[in-house]
Amino acid sequence: MSIVVDYPTFTNARAHLKDVLDSNARGITVTVGRDEQVSAVVPAExxxxxxxxxxxxxxxxxxxxxxxxxxxxxxxxxxxxxxxxxxxxxxxxxxxxxxxxxxxxxxxxxxxxxxxxxxxxxxxxxxxxxxxxxxxxxx
CATH class of the missing domain: 3.30.160.620 (Double Stranded RNA Binding Domain)
Incomplete structure (x- = not known):
């Protein structure tokens, strides 16, 4: 089973940065893919x-x-x-x-x-x- 990636590329995430941060503000973890790596954007607090x-x-x-x-x-x-x-x-x-x-x-x-x-x-x-x-x- 693979990880679901919300934004499969950095370019896609950058184009939707406001949505990434708005989702984060609502407590939703957002994932971003880049090459073979998947990163999670998580509220720091x-x-x-x-x-x-x-x-x-x-x-x-x-x-x-x-x-x-x-x-x-x-x-x-x-x-x-x-x-x-x-x-x-x-x-x-x-x-x-x-x-x-x-x-x-x-x-x-x-x-x-x-x-x-x-x-x-x-x-x-x-x-x-x-x-x-x-x-x-x-x-």
Missing amino acids: RLREYFFRTVSPRVRLMREDGRVIALMDERPFVSEGADIEGALGDLALTLREYADDWEERLQHAPNHSQQWAIVQLVKLSTDDELREWFRRGGE
């Missing part, structure tokens, strides 16, 4: 909310030498701050830097290739939304 609910942050906080350490269990992200807010703010910054590096060079590395969802969540979130994800996100 819906995608962010999905990742917020399904990607577990697994953040653990601990105190060490008067500082707060924030680390993500089973992930290579650690930050620190004078207090919880500082540590979580620094963790958000660390994830933003990682997302940039991931897009530039890490996405094809075997030990980083599975981080796509975290990168998308980071790119689609404000710092406040990331701090909320650290506290309440995931399954």
Whole structure:
């Protein structure tokens, strides 16, 4: 069974861009074909909310030498701050830097290739939304 493609070519989608975006605004996912690839146009906030609910942050906080350490269990992200807010703010910054590096060079590395969802969540979130994800996100 093949995927139903709403717009089989990029040219077709471009000619109907208003319809693509109007459908998207109504919550409809639109597909666009280009060569052998099919892409989905999805409302960014819906995608962010999905990742917020399904990607577990697994953040653990601990105190060490008067500082707060924030680390993500089973992930290579650690930050620190004078207090919880500082540590979580620094963790958000660390994830933003990682997302940039991931897009530039890490996405094809075997030990980083599975981080796509975290990168998308980071790119689609404000710092406040990331701090909320650290506290309440995931399954």
